[in-house]
Amino acid sequence: MPRSAYRSRSSQEAIWLMSEVNTTPSTPSSKRQWFIGLLLLALIIVLIWWFWPSKAEPRGESGWGFDNVPVRIAQVESRDFPIVLKALGTVTAYNTANVRARVDGQLTEVLFKDGQPVKAGDVLVQIDPRPYQIALQQAQGTLAENQAQLRAAEKDLALYRGLFKEDSIARQTLDTQEALVNQYRGTLQNNQAAVAEAKLNLDFTRVRAPIDGRLGIRQVDLGNLVASGDTDPIVVITQTLPISVVFTLPEGELSAVLKQVRSDRKLVVQAWDRGEKQQLAEGVLESLDNQIDTATGTVKLKARFENADEMLFPNQFVNARLQVSVRNDALVVPVAAVQFGASGTFAYVIDGEDKVQVRQIKVGPSDGEFTVIEEGVAADERVVVEGTDRLREGNKVEVIGEGTSEPPATGEAAPRVRSAS
Numbered sequence: 001m002p003r004s005a006y007r008s009r010s011s012q013e014a015i016w017l018m019s020e021v022n023t024t025p026s027t028p029s030s031k032r033q034w035f036i037g038l039l040l041l042a043l044i045i046v047l048i049w050w051f052w053p054s055k056a057e058p059r060g061e062s063g064w065g066f067d068n069v070p071v072r073i074a075q076v077e078s079r080d081f082p083i084v085l086k087a088l089g090t091v092t093a094y095n096t097a098n099v100r101a102r103v104d105g106q107l108t109e110v111l112f113k114d115g116q117p118v119k120a121g122d123v124l125v126q127i128d129p130r131p132y133q134i135a136l137q138q139a140q141g142t143l144a145e146n147q148a149q150l151r152a153a154e155k156d157l158a159l160y161r162g163l164f165k166e167d168s169i170a171r172q173t174l175d176t177q178e179a180l181v182n183q184y185r186g187t188l189q190n191n192q193a194a195v196a197e198a199k200l201n202l203d204f205t206r207v208r209a210p211i212d213g214r215l216g217i218r219q220v221d222l223g224n225l226v227a228s229g230d231t232d233p234i235v236v237i238t239q240t241l242p243i244s245v246v247f248t249l250p251e252g253e254l255s256a257v258l259k260q261v262r263s264d265r266k267l268v269v270q271a272w273d274r275g276e277k278q279q280l281a282e283g284v285l286e287s288l289d290n291q292i293d294t295a296t297g298t299v300k301l302k303a304r305f306e307n308a309d310e311m312l313f314p315n316q317f318v319n320a321r322l323q324v325s326v327r328n329d330a331l332v333v334p335v336a337a338v339q340f341g342a343s344g345t346f347a348y349v350i351d352g353e354d355k356v357q358v359r360q361i362k363v364g365p366s367d368g369e370f371t372v373i374e375e376g377v378a379a380d381e382r383v384v385v386e387g388t389d390r391l392r393e394g395n396k397v398e399v400i401g402e403g404t405s406e407p408p409a410t411g412e413a414a415p416r417v418r419s420a421s
Contacts, residue, residue, distance in 0.1 A: 071387035089247030136198035
């Protein structure tokens with residue numbers, strides 16, 4: 001409303017109030033109340049007159065705009081934009097081994113420290129070997145006894161063959177001796193197997209690491225009896241070099257991944273911590289599951305990480321980011337520049353005269369920090385990222401700062417939303 005019209009209206013209201021005052025009976029208290037009311041009314045009129053704009057502004061969707069609004073801007077940049085899919089993943093060891101005793105006995109030595117790395121074949125604990133040494137000696141003694149019997153029977157067999165040629169003994173005697181030799185040979189094989197078993201059991205008293213990896217916390221203390229049928233392992237070994245991350249993606253995003261995989265392209269996968277503050281490791285996509293989970297509509301993927309610094313820990317929850325492609329020469333703006341209204345998605349563009357243009361835009365993929373603009377803006381144009389509350393078409397703004405469209409460096413805050421649309 002123009003100031004002149006507002007002043008005229010205010011004058012009429014004041015005259016009406018004065019006429020009301022004249023018709024009201026005069027008492028000291030009522031006069032005082034009317035006087036205070038008039039003062040308040042005058043103050044309100046002065047304030048409205050002072051702050052009311054000199055001319056009406058164009059009305060937008062939600063109110064009146066203002067000139068010289070301080071805003072912060074960013075330039076529309078043309079650069080390569082990686083298309084990244086984000087998912088929750090679990091770090092999974094390629095191999096996990098529960099180390100258990102294979103023979104019964106007392107634990108006499110513990111040769112490792114909790115959490116240390118080991119190689120396959122390293123001795124971890126020693127079980128009392130004495131019973132198995134005795135068993136080996138018994139088996140070796142029986143073997144030696146039967147070897148002597150076999151040698152004697154073989155000599156007799158050679159003698160009987162000579163006598164049989166001279167027709168000095170019956171055929172049955174020769175056959176009986178040959179059967180005895182064969183019997184001793186079979187017994188000897190059993191004895192040799194018993195010796196081998198005793199040696200193996202003796203070797204099992206030194207419990208060794210079956211795989212390379214890192215040890216967990218020891219479950220059995222020194223001096224305890226252990227057995228091959230124990231439920232609890234002595235210690236658990238997990239392979240951490242390399243290690244994998246298993247994550248899931250919606251089936252709608254599977255086609256973009258399959259297109260790259262079937263082209264024999266290595267897809268980069270990054271693992272970030274839960275708060276998406278720090279990148280833990282970088283690896284490559286290794287494999288996809290062969291079916292979609294019908295209950296969730298997702299498919300499992302596995303990524304391989306060398307994990308040289310061992311930042312990834314088995315069963316750790318991480319945020320996985322899979323880069324499926326790169327959009328070249330994309331128009332990129334900060335996500336704060338994208339506005340939403342009843343007429344759709346738009347942005348406030350600042351022209352060369354620092355005036356606002358409301359521009360309808362079509363958005364593309366976003367990484368939570370930056371958004372690709374498909375239509376509506378051009379490279380090097382300026383868009384408002386802060387101070388959009390009071391902006392309307394044609395407003396003149398005051399630029400107080402310029403944002404950045406540079407991609408965040410490694411270690412900065414991670415995107416919250418990923419889209420491959």
